[in-house]
Amino acid sequence: MDNLIALVGNPNAGKSTFFNNACMAEEHVGNWHGVTIDSKEKLIKLDGKQIAVADLPGAYSLSPYSYEEAVTRDYLLSHKNCKIINIIDGNNLERNLFLTLELIELGFNPVLCINMANELKKNHVQIDIKNLEKMLGVKVFLINAQNKKDCKSVLNFVIYNNDICKSNFDYVKDILNWFDSLNLGLNDRKLTEYQKIKFLEQDEYVLDEFKIDNYENIAKVLESEQTANFVITQ
């Protein structure tokens, strides 16, 4: 599928609300986390173009701790070409941006939607969108997911802009270079960037997938450098 759009975000950020309003769907929503526990796709027509929108369960990161988070991670990894709308809760901007950063670091190129514009307005909170765009290198929208117009305009933007961004942070390159210089005996495996970073984080899924047998040795090398790495992650 060429035009596949995935909705990603922290739990209770408004992904399903966006989904319902953008696709005229009637998914169950609630004001607590963990309502959506499986991915749901819906085909819609926008200006004569057939597109599929996928509503994914909320996740705090791409290293899953629960079934729903694993669904989100697996979906993103198995649909490499999908476009990503990252919906974040404007009231918890800082915490939600952690997932955004992770998406950018891992090369997913999301479009950012700061949701709950109405509440932000009510609380007299202003977000410096221009600055955020500059810092992250991605397109940022301020929306109210309950508003159908907002949802449509985001979808329109995503469909008509193919290379939304190819931003990446310098420190990601540093980490990747550092990984290559470690001499872990993995160079012939041709790991992707995602796998390299997750490997350093000792993500069980990536370690399992590669059936790394001499992991003990590698762990020792990593351990000595771990403290440095943790600082970088922060």
Added chain:
Amino acid sequence: MSQKLSNLKINQQGKIIFINGDIHLKRRLLELGFVLGENVKILSISPLKNSYLIAIKSYTLALRKDILENVFVEI
């Protein structure tokens, strides 16, 4: 003076200076906003004293005591 976050009393505030534990725990706490230098405050403690309600950044979190024992704060 540094001490475990779980040793703080209600309404006491502290600044995170160190997080103990393996990389998975550190990562998870990081995702939830436990960045070094961040201020945290205990809002309430459950009757059995095994879970804590804490305020961090602009939100509140409820966490088990054994997790908070890995977080060291400066008062």
